[in-house]
Amino acid sequence: MRRGRCQTKSRVIGSHVKPYYMDVKRIHKPKNIINDVRKEFGVNISYSKAWRSREKALDMIRGGAEESFQLLPSYLYMLMLKNPGTIAEIKSDSESRFKYLFMAIGACLVGFRSQMRPIIAVDACFLKGKYLGSLFVATCKDAIGHEIPDLVFVSDKHKSISKAVLTVFPNALHIHCIYHISQNVKAKFKHENVHALFYKVAKAYRESEFHELFNELERYDPAVGTYLREAGFSRWARAYSDGKLFDIMTTNIVEYLNVALVDAQPIDMYRFNVKNGNSGGIVDLKAKTCTCRVFDFDKLPCRHALATARSRNIDPYTLSSAYYQIEALLCAYADPIMPVGSQADWIVPDESASVNLLPPATRRPCGIRKTCRIPSAGEEKRRVKCGRCGQIGHNRQTCSNPISLDEKKEGSSKSAKVDHV
Incomplete structure (x- = not known):
């Protein structure tokens, strides 16, 4: 002391x-x-x-971290033993230092090949341990066991992800997360209405609706439109995604039934013309499509399809994609993920237990760790603008720039008015 x-x-x-x-x-x-x-x-x-x-x-x-790295080969052996079909592999450098690890649980792969929606969301986060690193996660939503035409990848704008998708899945659609794009829009352009309007533009189903909203957005600031055009409409706009996207938000068909108060006029056995003011649509029950494009993208019946189903006494649940059915959910999570059990009970062969795996050479620097969120690739940081001097990089409370004479006079006049009141 x-x-x-x-x-x-x-x-x-x-x-x-x-x-x-x-x-x-x-x-x-x-x-x-x-x-x-x-x-x-x-x-x-x-x-x-x-x-x-x-x-x-x-x-x-x-x-300790060092003990954990040394234990990794044995742990992965037990993980694959307890969970058949699991794929796991470790790579190390010439000095036996850890480089990276790939792991896919067998039960997750079974679900991937069964009834999951064909969307793969890819993202990464930085690890907070003693040694530097990152956790790269791919959340898969495929329906069968090989690449399919409707396979979609969603990620930020990191170049390495784009390169990997193009190399391994050349026929897949790769789009950019609209959240990251919206953060860039918020950081670059300070208009209050632009950020909310961007989500409406991105989620529009019809091209006509998209362009109407996009023109409204450009009226606020043409630079916003230029930035979004350069990003590529097909990368973030639902209306230009070739109908391969699924709406991942939960949609309640019962609520749609309550608002489906429109009439359907038959064109032929499968197609119907549904009139609802200026927002009607032509429904094809065989192809499960509608000109409003909600049925095409979400794979759930739109209000026009529901009106058609009601007029023909068709169960609306039969019009939804198999991915939304209870059977798909049960099948996707049918196989359990087994824990590896207590380390004292492991029986590991020498080829796994004898691997000498050292921690990475990179270590976290000393000092207080950063607590602020690190932006993803392509996502720009928001720049703080001082309300006192107008410069970028600080705010009014931390401003150390000298006060001009005009500003002093203005401040004194304000205080005089307050005193007078």
Whole structure:
């Protein structure tokens, strides 16, 4: 507690706060450790010591990072043994240091090949452990066991993802996540209405509706239209996606039935002309399409198709895609994912247990870790503009630029008015 005298080591403090980390859902930050030590022992410790104590406590519970990397080959062997069909592979460099790991659980692959919708969402996040790295995740929604014409990939604008999709799945459609594009629109253009209007443009079904909304967006700022044109309509606009997208939001057919108060006039055995003011549509029950394009994209009957089904006493649920049926859900999750069990019960062959796998050479630098979200590829950071001096990079509260004489006079006049009131 005095200058020149050492405090208790972080390992001792870590053993004291270890119970706080037994529950993985509980959050106990370094500042909480600082408060705990101050209240219980009357001692002030630094943030860095509290952070090291937290790391020591986690190591006592979960084991060190180095031990975990060494255990990976054996763990993956047991994972594949317990879950048939699982694919897992580790790559290391010439010095036996970890490079990357690929893993696909067998039960997930079965679901991928059965009744899932043909959309693959791809994204990555940075790992927060001792050694630098990232977790790359592909959420698959395929319906059969090979590449199909309607296969769609959704990701940010990272070039490596585009290259990989084009190489492995050359016939698949690759679109960009509209959330990331909307964040760019919000960061680049400061119009309040543009951000919300962009979602309406992106989700429009008909090209006529798309262009009507897009023209409205361009009236706010032509630069927004230029930016979105350069991104490519086929990359983000539903109306230009060739009908391969599925609406991943839950749609309640019963609610559609309540608003399907329109009449259907037959054209032939399968096609019907449904009139509903200016928003009617021509429905083809055999092809399961409608000129409003909602039926085409969502693979769920639109209000025009529901009106047709009602007039012909057809069960509307039979018009929806098999991907939405209960049987598809049960089939996709039929196979369980088995845990590997206690390490003490593992029986691992020498070829897996004897692999010497070291952690990566890159380590996280010292200091306080960043807590702000790191933008994805192609997503630009929002730039803060000072309301006092008008410059970019800081706000009014942190502004250190000198105040002009006019600004001083304006400020004094405002204070005078307040005093007078």
